[in-house]
Each structure stands twice: as structure tokens, then as C-alpha cells.
Amino acid sequence: MPELPEVETIRAEIAPYILGRHIKNLEIYWPSVTRTQSSQDLILGTLGKQIIRVRRRGKYLILELNSQGIILLHLGMSGSLTLGAITGSAPKYARAAIILDDGTTILFCDPRKFGSMMFLDDTSALEAKLGPEPLESSFTPARLASILQRRRAPIKAVLVDQSLIAGIGNMYADEALFLARIHPLRRADSLTSSEISSLHQAIQRALRAGIDAKGATVSNYRRPDGSTGRAQEEFRVAHRKGKTCPRCGAIITRTMIRGRGSYFCPGCQPEHKSSIPSHIE
DNA sequence: CCCGGAACCTGAAGGC
DNA sequence: TGCCTTCAGGTTCCGG
Numbered sequence: 386m387p388e389l390p391e392v393e394t395i396r397a398e399i400a401p402y403i404l405g406r407h408i409k410n411l412e413i414y415w416p417s418v419t420r421t422q423s424s425q426d427l428i429l430g431t432l433g434k435q436i437i438r439v440r441r442r443g444k445y446l447i448l449e450l451n452s453q454g455i456i457l458l459h460l461g462m463s464g465s466l467t468l469g470a471i472t473g474s475a476p477k478y479a480r481a482a483i484i485l486d487d488g489t490t491i492l493f494c495d496p497r498k499f500g501s502m503m504f505l506d507d508t509s510a511l512e513a514k515l516g517p518e519p520l521e522s523s524f525t526p527a528r529l530a531s532i533l534q535r536r537r538a539p540i541k542a543v544l545v546d547q548s549l550i551a552g553i554g555n556m557y558a559d560e561a562l563f564l565a566r567i568h569p570l571r572r573a574d575s576l577t578s579s580e581i582s583s584l585h586q587a588i589q590r591a592l593r594a595g596i597d598a599k600g601a602t603v604s605n606y607r608r609p610d611g612s613t614g615r616a617q618e619e620f621r622v623a624h625r626k627g628k629t630c631p632r633c634g635a636i637i638t639r640t641m642i643r644g645r646g647s648y649f650c651p652g653c654q655p656e657h658k659s660s661i662p663s664h665i666e
Numbered sequence: 667c668c669c670g671g672a673a674c675c676t677g678a679a680g681g682c
Numbered sequence: 683t684g685c686c687t688t689c690a691g692g693t694t695c696c697g698g
Contacts, residue, residue: 386691444692462675462691497675499692538669547693555691604678604690643670645691 387460389519389552390595390616391606392441395466398609399491400439402468403448406485407435415480418493420501430454430504436485443515443551447508454506456483461499463605467492496605515551519588524550526578526585533573533581540576541569542643544588553588556601556623559648560591563622568654569640569647575657594619622648 387395408431413424431450438449446466448456460466464480470488481502483491493502505511516532517524532549533540543549544558553561562569564587567580576584600606600614603624607613617624621631626639626648635652 388692459692461693463677496677497690499675501693536668542669545692644672646689 386462386554386556386603387464387600387606388444388554388557388595389441389592390557390598391600391614392444392446392460392552393596394600394614395460395609396439396441396446399466399468402489403436403485403491404439405435405437406487406489408432408450408483409486410484412475412482412484413480414475414482415498417498418480418495418500418502420503422503427456427502427504431456431483442508442511442518443547444554445511445515447511454504455508457501457503457505457508457511458493459501461495461497461501463497464493464495464500465605465607466609467494467607467611468609514548516547516549517551519550519552520592524585524589526582529585529588530578530581533576536573538573539570539642540567540573540584541645541647543573545643545645550588552592555645555647556603556620557588557591557595559623560594560620561587563587563650563654564590566653568657569642569649571657622650624648 411428411431416424419427434450434452436448437451440447440449444459446458468489468491470490476494478494478496479492480495481493517528533543536543541558541562544553545555561584565580565583567584595601595616598614598616598619599608601616602613603617622637625637628637630637630650630652633650633652635650637648638651639646639648
């Protein structure tokens with residue numbers, strides 16, 4: 386599942402191949418990929434334009450175009466971008482393709498159809514709904530403290546809320562909470578300032594490790610050349626139910642929080658009196 | 667405003 | 683062996 390490190394890996398790996406190129410053609414295999422927008426709006430807004438910058442914001446990929454406008458891409462749960470040339474008919478799960486003036490093709494595949502590709506005038510609508518970038522210097526422990534202040538929801542739910550912090554998903558939230566030794570069901574407003582400092586450091590450490598390992602391949606995620614990431618090999622708790630904690634040897638457990646599987650170590654992340662009661666599988 | 671749950675979607679995995 | 687149910691989780695919407 387593409388989270389910040391996966392999208393950042395894709396951004397860095399496609400940028401050299403697409404920067405400065407013009408969009409020669411756009412193929413849409415699944416019309417709903419543009420969501421509320423029509424296919425025509427996407428095509429008319431982007432055709433012939435030059436890609437002048439490739440950015441990431443949270444889990445979104447942004448292709449900036451000359452003479453105004455952006456292509457906003459979200460990979461959803463199972464989306465991937467593959468670089469290559471078109472050969473024959475579109476592969477299974479292909480949702481759209483961007484063909485550049487040198488023949489380079491960005492193929493967007495997405496089995497579960499949660500992803501999207503749209504043309505927008507600018508990023509203002511996106512900025513309005515996203516919290517800060519967790520790896521930027523403006524994301525300080527004090528900023529994290531103010532985000533957690535007066536929030537009664539489980540800390541896990543707060544970490545994956547894109548309007549509060551952008552880019553953290555299920556896997557890296559679990560990893561960060563493990564590194565900070567905080568139980569995922571702790572009420573966000575119950576964290577002490579030293580726990581907030583640990584969590585701040587843990588978030589950045591988990592995300593940077595993910596980027597360094599080129600993302601985590603748990604199911605569908607692939608790098609643009611088709612290869613897998615390695616970040617999952619370093620996971621301490623995420624997707625490790627029943628295995629032993631590398632720190633204390635306890636058995637990693639999994640519980641449902643907000644309908645999402647949450648992995649943690651009961652030894653390193655003990656239940657706390659302010660935790661929200663739960664049933665553990 | 668804050669919080670939690672359902673819906674969207676389809677391949678994979680588990681149960682009988 | 684095969685059918686059926688459940689699970690996975692990023693985002694959005696809705697109800698309390």
C-alpha cells in the first residue's frame with residue numbers, strides 16, 4: 386500500500402525520465418479514474434504540456450505542467466506506476482497511461498480501483514485538506530504536540546488522519562508507535578511531552594527507513610521498474626502477527642482500530658490506564 | 667468540531 | 683475440489 390515512502394520512491398525514480406518531456410498522448414482505460422472529472426477535462430488540460438516538476442505531497446504525486454496546471458495522482462491501495470514503452474494492448478488492471486514525446490510511457494495500474502488521476506489548476510484544494518509534511522523542518526515536536534492536544538481518539542487513528550499529518554498510513558504508523566514504545570490505543574491527548582518527542586523522532590525514523598529501503602512491498606507495491614521494495618524486511622511489527630518482537634521477544638499481536646489492522650508488541654508497547662478499551666484478537 | 671463506522675473495490679485467503 | 687465468506691486499507695461521506 387503506497388504511503389509516503391512508497392510515493393516518494395516512485396517520485397524520485399520516475400522524475401529523471403519524465404522531467405522536461407511533453408505529454409504526447411493520454412490513454413484512459415477506466416473512465417472513473419478521473420473521479421468527479423470527465424476524461425475530456427483531464428485530456429484537454431494536459432495534452433501537449435511540458436512536465437516541469439515532479440513533486441510529492443503526503444501520498445499524492447504531483448506532475449507540474451508548464452502554462453499552469455497539475456496532474457494529481459493518488460495510487461490508492463493497490464496502484465502502481467510503471468515506466469516503459471507501450472507494447473500491444475494494455476495490460477490487465479491498466480487504468481490510464483501518459484505517453485511522452487520521446488515514447489516514454491507512464492502506465493497506471495490499479496487492481497482495486499481506489500486510485501485516481503486528475504487535472505487541476507493548482508494544489509490549493511489539496512493543501513486545504515492535508516496536514517503538514519512529517520519530514521519537513523516545520524514538523525517539530527511542538528507542532529506534533531499541538532496536533533495531539535485535545536484529541537481523544539486513539540493515537541493510531543490520529544497518525545493516519547491525512548488532515549492532521551500527511552503521508553503516514555497503516556504500516557508506518559504501526560512502526561512509529563513501536564519505535565516510540567506507545568500502545569496504539571492510547572488516547573492522543575494522554576501522551577506526555579517526552580512521549581511526544583519520542584513519537585516525533587520515531588515517525589521520522591520510520592519514514593526515512595522506508596524511503597532508504599525504496600518502500601515496502603507487502604502486496605501490490607512495485608517500483609517503476611517493476612522491482613519490489615525492501616522496507617518490509619525491516620519492519621518490527623507491521624504485518625508480523627504471531628512473530629517475535631526483535632527487541633523483547635514477545636509475540637506481536639494485532640487488533641482492529643477504526644477498522645484497520647494494527648500490529649504492536651505487547652511487551653514494548655504496554656497497555657496504559659488511558660488506553661481505549663479493546664478486544665484483542 | 668470531533669469521532670467512529672460504512673462504502674467504495676477486487677484479489678487473496680480461510681472455512682466448510 | 684470448490685463455493686462462500688471475510689479480509690485488506692486509502693479516502694470520502696454520513697450520522698451521532
